[in-house]
Amino acid sequence: MEGYHPESYGEAFADVYDEWYSEVTDTVACVATVARLAGGGPVLELGAGTGRLVIPLAAAGVDVWALDASRTMLAALAAKPGSTRVRLLLGDMARPPVRPGAGFGVVLCAFNALFNLPDVGEQRLCLEAAAGLLAPGGRLVVETSLPGGAPDPDTGRPASPGDFETDAVDVRALEEDRVVLSAWQHRPANQEIRGQMIDITAAGIRLRPWQLHYRTAPQLDATARDAGLVLLERWSDWQGARFDPVLSTEQIAVYGLRR
Numbered sequence: 393m394e395g396y397h398p399e400s401y402g403e404a405f406a407d408v409y410d411e412w413y414s415e416v417t418d419t420v421a422c423v424a425t426v427a428r429l430a431g432g433g434p435v436l437e438l439g440a441g442t443g444r445l446v447i448p449l450a451a452a453g454v455d456v457w458a459l460d461a462s463r464t465m466l467a468a469l470a471a472k473p474g475s476t477r478v479r480l481l482l483g484d485m486a487r488p489p490v491r492p493g494a495g496f497g498v499v500l501c502a503f504n505a506l507f508n509l510p511d512v513g514e515q516r517l518c519l520e521a522a523a524g525l526l527a528p529g530g531r532l533v534v535e536t537s538l539p540g541g542a543p544d545p546d547t548g549r550p551a552s553p554g555d556f557e558t559d560a561v562d563v564r565a566l567e568e569d570r571v572v573l574s575a576w577q578h579r580p581a582n583q584e585i586r587g588q589m590i591d592i593t594a595a596g597i598r599l600r601p602w603q604l605h606y607r608t609a610p611q612l613d614a615t616a617r618d619a620g621l622v623l624l625e626r627w628s629d630w631q632g633a634r635f636d637p638v639l640s641t642e643q644i645a646v647y648g649l650r651r
């Protein structure tokens with residue numbers, strides 16, 4: 393998308409992020425899983441946003457670092473109780489401003505943050521950097537949606553990025569004094585979805601742009617391999633449910649360093 397930068401998503405969504413997305417995944421199970429995988433070592437979250445995950449991780453006693461490209465997201469994180477236990481880093485997750493060999497027990501890339509990177513080259517840079525930041529025995533944990541899978545049986549809505557129609561507009565919220573429309577263009581050949589949340593109130597129209605460059609699980613594994621990583625586990629949710637290569641619409645992939 394023309395004029396879309398690493399900080400664009402965060403700057404556009406920081407003020408509504410917690411209201412719209414605080415319930416998107418099982419935070420309790422995610423925090424327990426990441427803390428277990430870190431084995432007492434520090435955790436770095438790439439694209440940490442408003443701290444939905446790092447604040448409870450820090451409260452659980454984990455030494456947590458939070459990197460984000462958006463100053464406004466990090467300011468929202470810093471305003472929360474418990475944030476003083478989190479080390480904040482402003483930067484691009486494809487080029488994290490942390491010295492290689494920092495020795496993290498887990499580097500976490502949650503809730504499609506990796507797909508915010510605009511192409512395979514940037515995603516590979518990110519995974520290479522993450523691999524270079526792991527302690528021996530450390531884990532890279534990547535949570536994403538996946539193309540494919542059945543539509544939601546209750547709503548009939550697309551279950552994952554690959555199910556989005558090519559171009560469409562949906563109503564996200566309809567209130568007495570506010571309408572939020574979601575407009576998107578899906579380019580399956582490029583595995584890319586570009587969208588806008590169009591937030592309309594009496595005060596005016598606020599555009600909230602987003603884009604996702606999504607990948608299949610095998611594609612992600614191939615990029616991880618190129619970055620020196622090997623798949624150790626893959627679940628379809630944070631509870632550790634079995635991953636189904638055809639039906640699963642979400643994945644949590646756990647990678648370790650290739651020996």
Ligand SMILES: C[S@@+](CC[C@H](N)C(=O)[O-])C[C@H]1O[C@@H](n2cnc3c(N)ncnc32)[C@H](O)[C@@H]1O
Nearest residue numbers: 398402439440441444460461462484485503508
């Ligand atoms: C979908 S949000 C996820 C936030 C958080 N991980 C969570 O699960 O709630 C994606 C986050 O990644 C950040 N982001 C997007 N592109 C980035 C980049 N290139 N480098 C660092 N952060 C980025 C955004 O600012 C946003 O906070």
